[in-house]
Amino acid sequence: MSTQLSFDIRLRDSAAFENFFPGANREAVSHLAAVAGDNGPGWSSRTPVTYLWGGHGTGKTHLLQAACRAAQQAGQTVLYIPLDCAAKLSLRVLEDVGAADLVCIDDLQCIAGLADWETALFNVCEHCRASTAALLVTASARPADVGLRMPDLATRLGWGLVYPLHALSDNEKVAAMRLRARNRGLELSEAVARYVLNRYPRDMHALFGLLERMDQTSLAMQRQITIPFIRSLEAED
Amino acid sequence: MKQASPWQKCLDRLEEELSAQQFNTWIRPLHAVNHGKSVRLLAPNRFVMEWVKDRFIDRITELLGQLEMAGEFTVSIEVGSQSGGKEDERSGAKKPATVRVGSSAAPVAGRLNAEFTFDTHVEGKSNQLARAAARQVGENPGAAYNPLFIYGGVGLGKTHLMQAAGNEIIRHTPGAQVAYIHSERFVADMVKGLQHNAINDFKKFYRNLDALLIDDIQFFVGKERSQEEFFHTFNALLEGQRQVIITADRFPKELVGVEERLVSRFGSGLTVSIDPPELETRVAILKKKAATENIDLDDGVAFFIAKRVRSNVRELEGALRRIMASAYFTGRKMDIELVSESLKDLLAFQERQVTINNIQKTVAEYYKIRVGDLHSKSRSRQVARPRQIAMALAKELTEHSLPEIGDAFGGRDHTTVLHACRKVKELADKDVRIQEDFDNLMRILSA
Numbered sequence: 001m002s003t004q005l006s007f008d009i010r011l012r013d014s015a016a017f018e019n020f021f022p023g024a025n026r027e028a029v030s031h032l033a034a035v036a037g038d039n040g041p042g043w044s045s046r047t048p049v050t051y052l053w054g055g056h057g058t059g060k061t062h063l064l065q066a067a068c069r070a071a072q073q074a075g076q077t078v079l080y081i082p083l084d085c086a087a088k089l090s091l092r093v094l095e096d097v098g099a100a101d102l103v104c105i106d107d108l109q110c111i112a113g114l115a116d117w118e119t120a121l122f123n124v125c126e127h128c129r130a131s132t133a134a135l136l137v138t139a140s141a142r143p144a145d146v147g148l149r150m151p152d153l154a155t156r157l158g159w160g161l162v163y164p165l166h167a168l169s170d171n172e173k174v175a176a177m178r179l180r181a182r183n184r185g186l187e188l189s190e191a192v193a194r195y196v197l198n199r200y201p202r203d204m205h206a207l208f209g210l211l212e213r214m215d216q217t218s219l220a221m222q223r224q225i226t227i228p229f230i231r232s233l234e235a236e237d
Numbered sequence: 238m239k240q241a242s243p244w245q246k247c248l249d250r251l252e253e254e255l256s257a258q259q260f261n262t263w264i265r266p267l268h269a270v271n272h273g274k275s276v277r278l279l280a281p282n283r284f285v286m287e288w289v290k291d292r293f294i295d296r297i298t299e300l301l302g303q304l305e306m307a308g309e310f311t312v313s314i315e316v317g318s319q320s321g322g323k324e325d326e327r328s329g330a331k332k333p334a335t336v337r338v339g340s341s342a343a344p345v346a347g348r349l350n351a352e353f354t355f356d357t358h359v360e361g362k363s364n365q366l367a368r369a370a371a372r373q374v375g376e377n378p379g380a381a382y383n384p385l386f387i388y389g390g391v392g393l394g395k396t397h398l399m400q401a402a403g404n405e406i407i408r409h410t411p412g413a414q415v416a417y418i419h420s421e422r423f424v425a426d427m428v429k430g431l432q433h434n435a436i437n438d439f440k441k442f443y444r445n446l447d448a449l450l451i452d453d454i455q456f457f458v459g460k461e462r463s464q465e466e467f468f469h470t471f472n473a474l475l476e477g478q479r480q481v482i483i484t485a486d487r488f489p490k491e492l493v494g495v496e497e498r499l500v501s502r503f504g505s506g507l508t509v510s511i512d513p514p515e516l517e518t519r520v521a522i523l524k525k526k527a528a529t530e531n532i533d534l535d536d537g538v539a540f541f542i543a544k545r546v547r548s549n550v551r552e553l554e555g556a557l558r559r560i561m562a563s564a565y566f567t568g569r570k571m572d573i574e575l576v577s578e579s580l581k582d583l584l585a586f587q588e589r590q591v592t593i594n595n596i597q598k599t600v601a602e603y604y605k606i607r608v609g610d611l612h613s614k615s616r617s618r619q620v621a622r623p624r625q626i627a628m629a630l631a632k633e634l635t636e637h638s639l640p641e642i643g644d645a646f647g648g649r650d651h652t653t654v655l656h657a658c659r660k661v662k663e664l665a666d667k668d669v670r671i672q673e674d675f676d677n678l679m680r681i682l683s684a
Contacts, residue, residue: 030566041565047558077266096316119421126419155392159551161558164582
């Protein structure tokens with residue numbers, strides 16, 4: 001089936017479960033994979049909503065998009081709605097979820113406090129509860145703390161499975177970078193990964209951005225990714 | 238061999254012409270319904286509809302005409318979905334989606350959820366009266382308790398009871414027209430009815446029901462036109478001795494922004510409240526919920542959870558779900574250790590929230606006294622009673638020892654705290670106002 005995007009948005013190529021280093025988030029990842037693959041225990045498919053919350057770079061969007069991709073492969077009709085673009089979207093994106101098997105709402109905090117949007121999302125919750133559709137939501141904080149004005153909405157979001165996404169430790173960040181590199185066909189030694197971690201911004205977006213740049217440049221220059229290679233990139237900057 | 242239909246042939250051609258991404262995103266989700274030389278396409282949502290209309294519909298029309306050598310083919314597109322009829326084709330759909338046609342003005346009042354019955358509802362002191370009333374209404378609709386108005390905080394089971402009554406009506410009178418609708422949806426449908434010149438259909442639908450269950454009526458606040466419409470619907474149903482059940486998050490008279498005549502009608506039947514469930518009921522809810530999933534939840538574990546998750550049933554069920562997930566994905570036994578670990582973020586939040594300072598501040602505000610009064614030596618009843626209640630709340634809601642609690646109330650002895658707790662319990666048993674104050678404070682602090 002397909003993923004319907006609210007406008008011309010592409011799922012990130014890298015957003016897949018096998019490309020996500022779970023760290024302390026293994027349970028959340030397993031549950032999402034079960035919902036997306038429709039192969040979890042009975043209560044899993046009856047979970048009205050799965051709510052992931054965490055800070056910047058904890059992998060919320062990655063996991064949500066990975067779930068979209070997996071559900072799509074399992075034959076589900078998926079709707080992915082990134083609310084950080086809410087200003088560009090019409091409320092209708094939330095009003096037309098009728099045919100989707102899986103509704104994914106990214107960055108809930110962007111519409112928290114906006115009465116119309118909250119009401120529309122409340123209706124989505126009710127729709128998913130009354131039908132077989134599953135709802136996945138990501139946000140920067142717990143349902144009770146994300147700034148929602150409608151208590152009815154906050155309690156409905158808290159009714160399902162709520163998982164905080166924990167940031168990775170330094171060792172896990174090294175492992176995550178190496179996993180991502182390996183999936184791109186790159187060999188990244190532990191020493192190089194640590195070198196990067198000790199010298200560059202340490203949030204995962206920045207680290208993965210850097211990895212991509214290293215990948216492209218090393219390919220163009222036909223060079224291995226080594227510490228001297230990274231220094232040469234630094235010199236270019 | 239079965240011949241491919243025009244739409245299938247068209248799909249094959251489009252698949253060749255478009256990129257896989259374009260085809261999968263915009264074309265594959267479409268349903269096609271053939272009527273001679275016209276094809277009606279159903280898009281799963283408005284975005285797909287508009288996108289296809291803008292970019293692909295001319296090509297689809299052209300292709301269908303060419304492929305069938307039929308000259309002019311009319312192609313229309315709208316939002317909707319249909320389950321597998323003869324002429325209905327969806328390219329590889331796994332399962333039919335529920336029918337919902339977005340552009341229609343027909344009311345979409347929902348069916349009842351069959352899981353919401355009296356059997357699946359857990360009775361406790363907090364909901365006893367509401368449950369008895371709902372049961373009475375289910376067995377004898379349109380009679381004594383009409384309307385039945387159930388009010389209480391969020392997530393306490395109002396919808397469950399209301400729908401249990403509805404399901405009971407249907408059980409007694411198969412074929413009875415019972416509709417459940419959330420107030421917000423009522424408003425939206427009415428607006429749609431007005432826009433599409435179909436307000437008469439809307440009125441007809443509601444006024445022909447045997448029972449109307451309308452949830453969260455507080456959403457009507459400030460919406461005058463909807464109130465007007467509902468008022469007439471409501472009167473028509475009541476006059477015809479049809480049952481109306483209403484829920485709200487507050488008492489009818491507190492619905493500021495709802496017309497007086499409607500408020501007084503709401504209160505003309507029976508008004509009952511649902512309070513937050515007390516500890517034993519919370520335990521019973523957990524055990525029942527676990528049992529429906531074939532899980533035998535140990536009493537000690539159930540008490541452990543119920544003592545920590547207090548504010549509402551949804552939160553309680555959410556906590557249980559999380560524990561079941563942890564047990565399933567880690568293969569561990571559902572014991573207190575697992576429960577503490579899996580609820581750590583939730584519990585940490587609750588424990589962080591409720592401090593003695595917080596309790597003192599809330600109690601002082603509630604009784605309109607100063608926090609300093611709670612620390613003072615004053616024994617006047619206006620101060621002593623709130624102080625005792627605050628101490629009892631501190632014992633109930635925090636992990637502090639009694640000497641610590643005594644200390645936080647102006648250096649009092651732990652026996653004073655113990656005395657306060659006993660006194661509050663004794664008073665609450667005798668005086669319903671003290672009980673209400675205590676419950677209200679508990680609700681405020683655990684929310």
